[in-house]
Structure formats: structure tokens, C-alpha cells
Amino acid sequence: MNVMVKFSEQGGIAMKTMEVIMDIFALRRQGFSFRSIAHKLGIHRDTVKKYLLDGRTPVDQQRKNHKESILAPFKQTIEDYARG
Numbered sequence: 001m002n003v004m005v006k007f008s009e010q011g012g013i014a015m016k017t018m019e020v021i022m023d024i025f026a027l028r029r030q031g032f033s034f035r036s037i038a039h040k041l042g043i044h045r046d047t048v049k050k051y052l053l054d055g056r057t058p059v060d061q062q063r064k065n066h067k068e069s070i071l072a073p074f075k076q077t078i079e080d081y082a083r084g
Contacts, residue, residue: 024051 020041027037034052038045071078 021051024048028052 020043023041024037027040032040034045034048038048041048
């Protein structure tokens with residue numbers, strides 16, 4: 001099964017990518033080696049290693065790297081203004 005990993009145009013993780021990552025974790029739980037997982041999914045074994053050793057999905061990493069909005073300090077003022 002060959003799967004191409006892609007990112008969406010909005011910069012987020014494409015659903016196909018998440019499917020591949022979930023497959024990586026599922027195959028590892030079934031006892032497959034990094035090399036055999038890479039072969040089954042048609043990706044490089046270093047990619048498999050990266051996700052399994054890190055233990056986090058790209059979505060988790062994006063959440064960690066998420067910066068606070070520049071409007072965050074003004075949130076209450078904006079909400080008060082919107083209510084009238």
C-alpha cells in the first residue's frame with residue numbers, strides 16, 4: 001500500500017497524513033519493525049522512527065507550537081464591545 005503524505009494548503013495536517021500516522025502506531029502495536037512498517041506504508045523508515053520515538057502526532061506538535069493571538073490581551077474588550 002503506497003500512501004503519499006501531504007499537507008493541506010492551509011498549513012494544517014491533511015487527513016491522509018493522519019491516517020498514515022495512525023497506521024504507523026497501529027502496526028507498531030502489532031509488533032512490526034520500523035523497516036516493515038515503512039515498507040507496508042511506502043514511506044521512509046526514518047519517518048516511521050520519527051513518529052514512534054517522539055510519541056506525538058503532528059497535530060500534538062502544532063498545538064504545542066501554537067502562539068497566543070495578538071488580540072488575546074484585548075479579548076474581554078472585544079467581547080464587551082460586541083455585546084453592545
